[in-house]
Amino acid sequence: MSIISILSKIEPLLLQVQKPSQYIGGEVGSIIKDKEKVDVRFAFCFPDTYEIGMSHLGMKILYSLTNERENFWCERVFAPDTDFEQLMRAHDIPLYALESLEPVRDFDMIGFTLQYELAYTNILNMLDLARIPLCARDRGDSLAQMVFAGGPCVCNPEPIADFFDFFILGEGEEVNLEVMDLYAQMKKEGAGRREFLQAAARIEGVYVPSLYDVTYNEDGTIASVCPRGDASKTIRKRIIKDFDKVYYPETFVVPYTEIVHDRSVVEVLRGCIRGCRFCQAGFIYRPFREKQPDTICKQAQDLCRNTGYEDLSLSSLSTSDHSRIDEMLTKLLDITEEKRVSMSLPSLRVDNFSDALMEKIKRIRKSGLTFAPEAGTQRLRDVINKNVSDEEIMRAAKVAFSGGYFNVKLYFMMGLPTETDEDIAGIAEIADRIVELFFENPNRPRGKMVQVSVSVATFVPKPFTPFQFEPQATEEEVRHKQEHLVNSISPRNARRVKVSWHEFRISQLEGVLARGDRRLSQVIYEAWRNGSRFDSWSDRFQWECWEKAFAQCGLAPEFYASRRRSYDEVLPWDHLNYLVDKPFLIRENEKAKEARTTPHCRMNCSGCGVNREVGRACF
Amino acid sequence: MKTTVRMKFAKTGRAKYISHLDLMRCFQRCIRRSELPIAYSEGFHPHMQLILAAALSLGFESQAEIIELQLKEALSFEEVKSRMQAILPEGIEILSCYAPQHKMGQMGFAEYRVTLPCADSAALHEQWEEFLSQPQILVEKKTKRGLREIDLKAQTECLEVTEGDGALMLLLRLPAGNAVNVNPSLLVDTFGKMEGVSFGFPAYRRLKLLTEEKSEFF
Incomplete structure (x- = not known):
């Protein structure tokens, strides 16, 4: 499908929705490239609306960073608001990226940033609108449509493990480009998805959930997380060593419509x-x-x-x-x-x-x-x-x-x-x-x-x-x-x-998703099917969708939210090393x-372990 | 020396979805980026001295928009034009730059081209003629003072009708002044409600801004 067809399909619809300029791109600072001349097309997805996603600093940094590379083209994708989503579904318009106005489905890599747990159903909705299989295991062995995620929620990605091919732990400025370079190389070699994931897992900071088997005890807690083949036992997050010298954009995409942090x-x-x-x-x-x-x-x-x-x-x-x-x-x-x-x-x-x-x-x-x-x-x-x-x-x-x-x-x-x-x-x-x-x-x-x-x-x-x-x-x-x-x-x-x-239920759900395990993927899927979207918006949040989903999957939110964990319990994120x-x-x-305080790091090192991992004293 | 500069610009393509208020903000930011010596108002919250004439409806293209700037120092029109053009987004193009000739209040009319996609443009043309030949076309129009009934027939000058391939093109002249202002979409929507009339998604383009005497507004 070409730009003409998406544009001609959305044109008659744009005047029926709120803030149409959020769906059309073309802002000052947005980057247009020739798709024939790039090796990897990357759709950077923010699982919330334009006005929220466009305010996110991490996306601005990674957008500019990726586009500095001539052979990569990074475009922006946001969750359409419900009014436009309905029109997209009614008129058979797939989720598209704002720079080229081309379907996300045609991209090589599709990356989500996970800033808060309550955006998880929006991810499923976006994948569905893009017509990409929701579960990683259903995506076949072709390289394209490699779906991955980064951001703070990735420190426990287990509840959404089913939906992603891989996760990037920690700061993205270096590792994102390493992963894209690997992709570009393997695309030339004609490699498949499994081969790519095996290789990507060897890059520090890359976590491929399908390379780990999780078993459970009778009481529902985790018995073990076992790496398959030569996958490493723990995955270490990435950090930028010289922060003063790290890449920082010289310009931003400046939106037309007002955004939260403009x-x-x-x-x-x-x-x-x-x-x-x-x-x-x-x-x-x-x-x-x-x-x-x-x-x-x-x-x-x-x-x-x-x-x-x-x-x-x-x-x-x-x-x-x-x-x-x-x-x-x-x-x-x-x-x-x-x-x-x-x-x-x-x-x-x-x-x-x-x-x-x-x-x-x-x-x-x-x-x-x-x-x-x-x-x-x-x-x-x-x-x-x-x-x-x-x-x-x-x-x-x-x-x-x-x-x-x-x-x-x-x-x-x-x-x-x-x-x-x-x-x-x-x-x-x-x-x-x-x-x-x-x-x-x-x-x-x-x-x-x-x-x-x-x-x-x-x-x-x-x-x-x-x-x-x-x-x-x-x-x-x-x-x-x-x-x-x-x-x-x-x-x-x-x-x-x-x-x-x-609202209590919203906080409770946040708690469930924050500390949940892989079994929650099914609950998130059912909640989305039941109609859940924009759960972080109190006016859109529907507890009934979730309540029903937990019942459908035979799981209880209380098990995840209101249970005290013993210190020796295997936590779903224990195999991830955040230093x-x-x-x-x-x-x-x-x-x-005992209400005893710990002084801040400049005053006294409390031995959290970071300096050992980084290889130097923090101060 | 403070000088006033007017620029005529086109707003086409994706830019037609920029609302009037958003366009205002876009120009303010672009002017900052151009580093033109824009004048600011006095007072506690100084703002840029910039006027966008005749708000254009969302979704309309135009080749006749006007923006006016106050500059703190005189620059050649050529320089203002090229410095602005260099930083404007896709779809906004400066056409000319000059000293104002008319007062903003002298604006009276605007000309629009409306394209109505249809299977049989001759048949639609006939219906259009029938629509316009009514003695009166009364519609309710939302104004600042609430709903008011106006006669569109008295306000509309249809300058030209062209039967194209798969579309009917209308050239309309409508009031666009402070006192009376008629949006072509009001006329087209009213036409669309007439029995038996059907056409696709209409496209609007403003071609000209005119004075009260119907000469080109500068």
């Missing part, structure tokens, strides 16, 4: 020194590496010039942990002010939120500030190793209020290990205390009402964290906690403190039970 973004550091025990990102992205301020400035300048974006954002897990943040911000602000670019700084920590830093941000903009104390009492913050104190939170709020802010957003979790009603009441106390602080500020803006937004997520235990062994809170527990929180807010602040939380030792995670879990 701005230039520079990644300032990767990894995190903090070791918060609930945070998967804090462990799976280790080791901590940062870019030099001059590198960051050059990349910011290039991006702003080449995209024409009027906003710049810095990306990291914790920007204020950059060792030279003052120098970096001073230099960046000089550039952005001259170029009329406004800068935003997400991910600041309250414990190093200084007056000097405040001064700098004040030059930036005045809207709202977001802090994440995560837990309501000092004891529970010690349990989760979120090393911030009540005083630090209050000091940061005070600095913010004296800086003229009047909106404060607070992120908490409920359902954390060892949590009691007292900890929940602590959340309300913090919110109440912050409202008081606002009124204690003599210079508060007149006529403005303080607004404290308290957003409470249900804690989801994740692989490769010290809490990977812990049960997730049950529905009854969560209901009780929510009620207790609302009742604990002082009635006179009822209008100043706004409380919101996530962090299991004994370290057990040590950290034990310390959590």
